[in-house]
Amino acid sequence: MKEFLHDNRVYYNPIEFAMAHIGGTWKMPILISLRNGALRYADLKKTIPHISDKMLFTQLRELENKNMITRNTFVEKPPRVEYQLTEKAEKALPVIDQLTEYGTALMEEVGIG
Amino acid sequence: MKEFLHDNRVYYNPIEFAMAHIGGTWKMPILISLRNGALRYADLKKTIPHISDKMLFTQLRELENKNMITRNTFVEKPPRVEYQLTEKAEKALPVIDQLTEYGTALMEEVGIG
């Protein structure tokens, strides 16, 4: 595997590239929360324990920039904003599920859960 | 999902726990390099472009501490040390493979490779 450039950053392999899209503490929890349909900011936040406004905000922007989610605004009173998975993100769900299974198995091995 | 403690750190979900085992820039490349059998330090290093001694060393120790690899020393001249995947790590290989596939697909979408 030869390294490559994308958006001003060097990647050494496909895994790094994938993790740039779904990695970090919060991206996968956010994607999972949106898997059953669009959610607005406040409702999304409720589904993700411990996340701060700052992290939710910055991670939503990053996901949007990578075309993993769309941000749809509705001009109403009060204004409504909904976040929704793109196809690109839906393709990540099986990977996330498998990662969750592996994590759950590891937890059982050390007696958690 | 309720948060839990392990090795003095808080985890909020199984994904975080899984990523503590295979996450970061180098752990997955190392595990992949060891998938076809044990390798000694110098040979392992050759298979992973760009990795420094420091990162190889620290990541190997972390993987050992989490029982993802074993470190086997042979008293010879010159001394030989081999690193080998454990069963626990072998269970991660399908996950890593799927992540690689996803990353490769993402790369094709943006015209890399």
Place this chain on the structure above:
DNA sequence: CCGTATCCATATTGATACTG
């Protein structure tokens, strides 16, 4: 051959407060 130590730059995350 196989590490190990030290120092430092950068990235990531958190705490807190404030706004249209």
Place this chain on the structure above:
DNA sequence: CAGTATCAATATGGATACGG
């Protein structure tokens, strides 16, 4: 409701040099 800004703490990774 849905952000946005600022500052600080911590984690991660890299450069370099040295040691049994």
